[in-house]
Amino acid sequence: MEVVVAQSDVTAIEVDVLVVNLFEGVTKPGGATGAVDSALGGVITELIADGEITGSASELTLIHTPNNAYPNFSPSRVLVVGLGSSDSFDTDGIRRVSASVIRKLRSSGVKHAATIVHGAGIGGLETSSATQATVEGSLLGSYRFLKYRTTDKKRKPDVGKLTIVEADSAKIDEIKTGIERGVAYSQAEILARNLVNEPANKLAPADLAATAQSVANENGLDCIVLEEADVTKLGMGAYVGVSQGGPRPLKFIHMTYAGDSANSENNLWLIGKGITFDSGGISIKPGAGMGKMKGDMGGGASVIAAIQAIAQLKPKLNVHVVCAATDNMPGGSAQRPGDVVTAMNGMTIEVDNTDAEGRLTLADAIGYAKSKGAERIVDVATLTGAARVALGDGVSPLFGNDEELVSSVLETSSKVGEPMWRLPLDSVTKRQNASKIADLKNTGGRGGGSTTAAHFIADFAGDTPWVHIDVAATSMLDSTRGWMPAGATGVPTRSLIELAMSLGG
Ligand code: BES
Ligand code: MN
Numbered sequence: 001m002e003v004v005v006a007q008s009d010v011t012a013i014e015v016d017v018l019v020v021n022l023f024e025g026v027t028k029p030g031g032a033t034g035a036v037d038s039a040l041g042g043v044i045t046e047l048i049a050d051g052e053i054t055g056s057a058s059e060l061t062l063i064h065t066p067n068n069a070y071p072n073f074s075p076s077r078v079l080v081v082g083l084g085s086s087d088s089f090d091t092d093g094i095r096r097v098s099a100s101v102i103r104k105l106r107s108s109g110v111k112h113a114a115t116i117v118h119g120a121g122i123g124g125l126e127t128s129s130a131t132q133a134t135v136e137g138s139l140l141g142s143y144r145f146l147k148y149r150t151t152d153k154k155r156k157p158d159v160g161k162l163t164i165v166e167a168d169s170a171k172i173d174e175i176k177t178g179i180e181r182g183v184a185y186s187q188a189e190i191l192a193r194n195l196v197n198e199p200a201n202k203l204a205p206a207d208l209a210a211t212a213q214s215v216a217n218e219n220g221l222d223c224i225v226l227e228e229a230d231v232t233k234l235g236m237g238a239y240v241g242v243s244q245g246g247p248r249p250l251k252f253i254h255m256t257y258a259g260d261s262a263n264s265e266n267n268l269w270l271i272g273k274g275i276t277f278d279s280g281g282i283s284i285k286p287g288a289g290m291g292k293m294k295g296d297m298g299g300g301a302s303v304i305a306a307i308q309a310i311a312q313l314k315p316k317l318n319v320h321v322v323c324a325a326t327d328n329m330p331g332g333s334a335q336r337p338g339d340v341v342t343a344m345n346g347m348t349i350e351v352d353n354t355d356a357e358g359r360l361t362l363a364d365a366i367g368y369a370k371s372k373g374a375e376r377i378v379d380v381a382t383l384t385g386a387a388r389v390a391l392g393d394g395v396s397p398l399f400g401n402d403e404e405l406v407s408s409v410l411e412t413s414s415k416v417g418e419p420m421w422r423l424p425l426d427s428v429t430k431r432q433n434a435s436k437i438a439d440l441k442n443t444g445g446r447g448g449g450s451t452t453a454a455h456f457i458a459d460f461a462g463d464t465p466w467v468h469i470d471v472a473a474t475s476m477l478d479s480t481r482g483w484m485p486a487g488a489t490g491v492p493t494r495s496l497i498e499l500a501m502s503l504g505g
C-alpha cells in the first residue's frame with residue numbers, strides 16, 4: 001500500500017472512501033468530521049441522534065455519498081470510525097482503530113482511501129506521532145502472510161493507496177515526517193513477521209544470513225557472516241554445541257550501522273536469538289505445537305528488521321546487530337544432556353537440558369559483542385515458555401542490570417505499544433543455576449523459569465549495561481489483536497527502532 005499526503009479540503013478529495021472519526025459522547029462533530037457533516041446536510045449528527053453512531057472504539061459506519069446526490073462532495077463514501085473515550089486515547093488507540101478501518105476498507109473492495117490523522121484534533125496528540133501511528137495501524141493491520149496460499153481466488157486485494165488528507169498547510173511537513181517514520185517502522189516490523197512466519201524448511205540459518213546480507217546491501221550497512229570454523233576458532237563452544245545436532249550449517253550474523261563513526265564507543269548492540277528450528281534437541285519437545293518452533297528466531301528477525309529502519313532514519317549512534325543462527329536438532333552428533341561446553345568468555349556450562357539452547361547461543365553472542373567493545377547490549381529472545389506463565393501474551397518480561405538502559409527500553413516500548421514489564425534478578429533464583437560440575441548449568445529447575453534464564457545471560461553480560469527481553473509469548477499470537485495478526489507479531493521491532501532513535505536523537 002502506497003501512503004501519501006494531500007493538502008486538501010476533505011470534501012474535495014477524489015477517493016473511493018474518506019475516513020473521518022468521532023470520539024464517544026460527541027453529539028455535534030467538529031473539525032474535519034464536522035466539515036463532512038455540514039457538506040452532507042447533517043447526516044452524521046442525525047445518525048448520532050438516532051443512536052447508530054456512538055463513537056465507541058472501532059465502531060465503523062459506512063455512509064454512501066454518490067456524486068449525483070451530493071454534487072459538491074467528492075468522496076464516493078464516508079467511513080466514520082469511533083475513537084472511544086477521549087481521555088484514554090493514545091497512539092495505541094490510533095493503531096488499533098486504523099487497523100480495524102483498513103481491514104473494513106479491504107473487505108469493501110476499496111482501492112483508494114483517504115483518511116484524516118486520528119487523534120491530532122481534540123485527541124491533542126502531536127501531528128507527527130499521530131500520523132505515524134495512523135500509518136502503522138494501517139500497514140500493520142492489513143498484514144497477511146499469503147505466500148503459500150495458491151488456490152484462494154476470492155480473496156480481496158489490499159487497499160492500493162492511502163492518502164492522508166489535511167487542509168492546514170502548516171501541518172503538512174509534520175505529516176510527511178510521520179509518514180516516513182510510520183512506513184519505515186512498519187516495513188521493518190513486517191520483515192520480522194515474514195521471517196517468523198516462514199516455515200523452517202524454507203528458512204535455514206543460511207537463508208536468515210542471506211536476508212541480513214540483502215537488508216545490508218539495500219541500506220548501506222556492513223554485514224559479515226561467520227562460519228562454523230570461524231566461531232570455533234573464537235571459542236564459541238556453547239553456540240557450536242547447539243548446532244552440532246543438525247546438518248544445516250550455523251551462520252553467525254553481524255551487521256553494523258555506523259551512525260556516529262567518530263565515536264565508536266557510542267554504540268548499541270542488538271542481539272537476537274536465532275534458532276531457525278527448536279526441536280529441543282536430545283531433550284526433545286513433545287509433538288503438539290512443535291511447529292511453532294519455526295519462530296524461535298523471532299528475536300533475530302526483530303533485530304535484523306530493526307536495523308533496516310535504523311539505517312533509513314539515521315540516528316546518531318552506532319548500532320550493531322548480532323544473530324547466532326542455528327537449528328537445534330537431535331541428530332546422532334547432537335550434544336547430550338550432561339555435556340559440558342566452554343563459552344567464548346572461558347566459562348564452562350553443564351548442558352542439563354538441550355532444550356535450553358537459546359541461552360547457550362546468547363552466551364556466545366554476548367561474548368562476541370563484549371570482545372568488540374559493546375557499551376550497551378539489548379538481547380531479544382523467544383527464550384522461555386515460562387514467560388507466558390508469568391505475564392501472558394500481551395506483555396514481555398524484561399530484565400536488566402542498568403537502571404538507565406532499563407528505563408529507556410521500558411519507555412520506548414510503551415510509546416510504540418509493545419508492553420514490557422521488568423522482573424527482578426534476585427539472588428535466590430540466581431542460585432538455581434549452580435552446577436556441581438561446571439561454572440553454571442543451563443537450567444534453573446522449578447520456579448522462575450524466565451528469571452533463571454535471564455540470570456544465566458546476565459552472567460555473560462557481566463558489568464556491561466544490558467537488557468534482556470523475553471518474547472516467547474509475544475512474538476506469535478493465536479488470534480488477531482488490534483494491529484497484530486494471528487501468527488507472527490514482529491514484536492519488539494518497533495521498540496528497538498524507537499530505542500535507537502531516542503539514544504541517537
Ligand atoms: N524456544 C523455547 C522457548 C519457547 C517456548 C518459545 C514456547 C516460544 C514458545 C526455548 O528454547 C525452550 O525450549 N525453553 C525451555 C527451557 C527449559 C528447558 C529450561 C522451556 O521454556 O521449557
Ligand atoms: Mn528450546
Ligand code: ZN
Nearest residue numbers: 275278296358
Ligand atoms: Zn528455543
